[in-house]
Amino acid sequence: MQRQLEDCRKLAAERGWQVGAEYVDNDVSAYSGKKRPEYTRMMADIRDGLRDAVVVYNMDRLTRRPIELEEFAATCEAAGVRQVATVTADVDLGNDDGLFMARIFAAFAAKESGRKSERLRRKARQNAELGQPGGGANRPFGYEADKITVNPVEAEIIREIAGRYIAGESARSIAAKLAEREIPTSSGSAWRSTTVRGILRAPRIAGLRSHHGVAVATAVWKPIITLEQHQQILSVSATKQAAGRRAPRRYLLSGMLRCGKCQGRLYSSARGAERRYVCMSGADHRGCGGVTVTAPPVEELLTAAVLFRLDTPDMEAVLTDQRDDDAEHGELSSKRDKLQARMKDLSEMFAAGEISRMEWKAARDPLEHQITATEQQLARVSGSSTLEQIVGQGAALRDAWAGMNLERQHAIMRAVVDYATIMPATRLGRFDPDRVIPEWVL
């Protein structure tokens, strides 16, 4: 780059041109598609009439796409700039031949860069098929910067957490413990459940090289876990995903409570048999960890408050609509359960090696699509015109409350309470209703 700049200065001096400004976009080639701030600045200066000639090392440093050359030529023409000198050949933009030559250069450069990216793609694929490490700035956890040499300390950690994950420990809990032990990630960022899942699910640690998400070769680096463990991890993760979606709601107020100390969201969390809502600290949640409340009394209190608020008679229509909705809700949720059971079967077949990854993926994608669609319908039914159905129906709803499913109850709560803030406990023992500060929608 420095040599090119000096060549250009020399050329200007030979011509007897005084250098008005130098525009250098380091490390940004004309065809990379990245923004070239200095090029933009030069174009603006030409447009403003500040320049009367341009010296460039080579035309392909200036523009790589024909359209860019046309813009450049038009700008120069409008500003009366005719002289474009290059170290290799001069271009007179005021002359048809000159412009023609420049166009040929530009077209050639564009073709060349297209060929280059095709070459790069082919190279990347070959690279993968040879089991060589891929590009990317970060080293993978478990390996040194060459992406081949195993880092023995991190490898030991991978083996440990792989075992715990397969045994059923959640990625979130694993991440929290790694953070607690102050083990650094390979990028220096914080441990999250996604970081843990990313490391454990990667074919890399089983000594496989993947390309676009599919294992394509045995890698040149040494495996840290066995192929069998790798399959177990994928299977556990797929089952967890399916189970996560199937898990029935157990918390009436999930997503509706805020921490009185940090305004963060409270998460449902059981301790033994006790259901609680908790402000969670740590990378995944980022709360203060300072507020905890047992679930049942808050749920009873808010339910009573909501129903009281809605209290006025006129029942019949509401309950009829609701029965219709509940029937539709039942159908939809059993449809969803069936789909999810099939999903689980598939992942087990994959884990057992009865079907290939390709087959698994081919069957899984449309299933996932159907599950999402069904869940969207479910959400619509649960939330459908809840408000107009329930306003003024407190007493009747109170009678019907115990017989409603939790989704339905949640939808009604949501319709009336925007959120409730839970203040920290000031005394031990009995639940203090003053800790609950609802923000009403209605």
Ligand SMILES: [Zn+2]
């Ligand atoms: Zn908090």
